[in-house]
Amino acid sequence: MDKKSYRSSIISTATRLFAESGLYGVSIRELSAAAGVSISMISYYFEGKESLYASVLQEQFSCFEYLQTIRDKSATPLEKIEDYIRWSIQRNRDYPFLLRYYTSELTNPTRHFSVIVQPALEKALQTLVEIIKEGIDKKLFRDELDPEDTALAMAGMVNYYFLSRLATQEFINHSPERDEELIRHYMDIFTKGL
Amino acid sequence: MDKKSYRSSIISTATRLFAESGLYGVSIRELSAAAGVSISMISYYFEGKESLYASVLQEQFSCFEYLQTIRDKSATPLEKIEDYIRWSIQRNRDYPFLLRYYTSELTNPTRHFSVIVQPALEKALQTLVEIIKEGIDKKLFRDELDPEDTALAMAGMVNYYFLSRLATQEFINHSPERDEELIRHYMDIFTKGL
């Protein structure tokens, strides 16, 4: 089936398995079996399990580089916020396991947190903070708003939609077809309040 | 120091260690050493590591029972929302490890998820959904609001404040003294928008 190299086959299998069970919840035996390669291939292509995990993390968080594009855009703060929300949602669609690494590293950080995860998350939040500050400066948003708290609230809103999926899928429709409706709804809440 | 029994000493040590490293990230050797008891005490008081983890989960999620009190209160929907937010924040203060189990089980569910975690989270969200529906019925909130999405947005906002702590503590003050200010700010965002 797969015409991929062993190396990329290991990476993609590891991405799924580490996400599903965590770094310590999966053995390199299971992992190599699932990838259809011998156990020794993990040390051959990477420097062991720990290093494979770091490679997975690196790949997963590379999508945060797109933030610079939102930052550099010439658009109104409100348009930028919509861009940010749309990007956040699409990011979770394109990288279905990202949130697991994200939360796993936030709550049980490995030694890669400060190198890979923290900078990405900080950049994401700072981007949002800048947009909100710009909106306050231009008198588009109320100046009672605390930019940091507001940014965190927005980011939390979107991420929690995906994070809570397993507990809410019985009564909340999580299908991608509803994503644009969701964006409109989130923008609506934040611009008009209840 | 501790006048507690071995059983409760094991539980409280396990609560911290499982939270810090996950179920598979800590061995019963470390755990018993940290608790100052022999390794065999874990099988004596519990039925092994897995069962100890279940006991920890059960204890951590018992605080969701308080939700009934909010539900039964006679208060306006807006007051109930403020109660809910205050309870959420206080819950994270009183149970500093709860969010780790919460997110760990949401992203890497063990076999206890559906028994202990899912019911608690569903009840929390449904409580919020009911409050919002009541507000819409009484024409206090706009009827364009989707109750489920709005409830999820609120819950996400509060939880993300705590979840993101490790990545945001450099530029966001997380001290409990600021909790009431935070509640006012969240209520402000949701009632007035940006």
Next chain:
DNA sequence: GTCTATATTGCGATAGAC
């Protein structure tokens, strides 16, 4: 109840054949 000692299993890593 609590301990030490041990049985057994599975782990990560690698040597060496091909």
Next chain:
DNA sequence: GTCTATCGCAATATAGAC
């Protein structure tokens, strides 16, 4: 590059002494 076989270690669990 890729495999099999194996080393050395750490895991959980428990038997049996006290």
